[in-house]
Amino acid sequence: MALAPKRPKRVSAGIVTIILSLLSVVMMTVWILEEPTGPLHSVRAASLTLAAPLQQAGTFVGVPADEVRKTVDEITTSEEDIAELRARNEELLALTLRLEEYRIENERLARLLDVVDAYSLSGTTARVISRTTDSWNRTITINKGTSDGLSIGMPVMNADGLLGQVETVGLFSSTVRLLMDQRSGVAVFLQSSRTEGVVSGSSEGLLYLDLIPLAAPVKQGDAVITSGAGGVYPKGLIIGVVASVSHDSSDVYQTIVITPVKRVDTYEEVFVMTGRQSEVSWNPDALAESKKDGEENPDDAQSPDTNQNTQDVLSVQGGQPAQQAQNDDTQNSGGSQSSDTSANSSARSARGN
């Protein structure tokens, strides 16, 4: 009679599950407590590098899917929408012509004061290789990493405005957390009234402008621009326009929904700002010289508008060292969310979330 082979002693499934669950909880706790440069964060950054080729390959799959989406959008666009877009297009054309005039005037005044153009930003362009892989985050992956000089916290934009900031950096790729994400927060002001607030994302995929008092004048179509407060994003980058304004009788702040300038899922290239910028930098010697010229030639004295611009420049000068120091603090701590996110959490609590 043959003996049955001896079966190895097996560990109970329940015990295995408990051990693995505990391991997961420990990982989660370490992840939450550790710095963004900690070991688990580094493991994620390394895995980002490994996944980059796979994500790049995924873009080939994405092309037909995006085409299908665009076609569906076009089919479902009503005649009213098309008429509205045509009217908006005409308005924008007129606005562009006016802005061109302002741009030329701005250049002339900037030359006079030797002011550097606010948008002479230093950085690198990158290609979007993937979008968020789960429903809970609004992120994109770009094909540039530490090898291209990118680091955590750098602002990312495209031709249409600000998009977000770098959150995880691998060797050849990085993840950018978009403004639409509920963990993002940006200090902004309304272009028309200069009222300051905070733009934050939400789980339903909308952008909210928070902390705007009920008394502040806000109307549909107002442009929303970064204020530079918080030190993460430079001043003057467009985020979107006001889509709707509402409030309840018990509210302290208005509920304002922002429409981004461009749909998040349609862009392919982005610009990562690697250098340090504020709105403007200035040359005090050149300013003194221009003032001297003005005194010597009273006929060529600056108009009241120009004097106002000079005061603006001087006020920027006063604020710049403090902002620079704040930027340094952000960089040293490696925190990508820093003060802008703390603004976001206060904005969310104000919204009652």
Added chain:
Amino acid sequence: MINAPVELAASSRRQHLITVIVLGILAFILQIAVAPHISIAGVVPNFIMVAVCVVALTNTPTRSSVYGFVLGFAFDLFSQGPLGIMALILTVMGYTLSTLNRGSFESNWLIELFVAAVAIFLAEVLHAVALAIIGYDANIVHSLLFRALPGALFETILVLIVLSVAKLVPRKPEAKKRTALAGLDSKQAQKAKKAAKNKSPFAKKWTSERKIR
């Protein structure tokens, strides 16, 4: 001669293991490369959860929980949430679903699908609640309405597709294979089946396992 059934069983187990691993790799690739491009209104399908669900319906609780942990960890690595959260959820989901399936509704395809849908929904809700508890997600109601619920629906449809495809694939009847492995003839197998029918689902399972051994 004596070792033939044992070798056959080992070969079958190996084949099954390879299938499970291939399914995991396929789910991972789909999650990284395809899922971001087929999202609907910001809801990205979780192929990894679908794979764990399917494996849990056809495997032992131990294997299912280990599978859930490994795939969940891989998901966490490539998403932007806290590391370990999906590993925890899929470990528990794999174990629970597999234990329930082996105990009671192994043969009924529709019940399998229903229980899988409930498990997916609970996993999504658990995910939303866990994110809210650790302060990652501020508005739990919005998360449930706009993320968990549509996500669960999306994944249930995927499970339905996978199970339908699995049903279409022709394969050797499991009972016949098991009978052959155990060295029983068809009459003995039928007797065992009849006896098992008169007992509870749990007793049925244990009877058939004992016969095989």
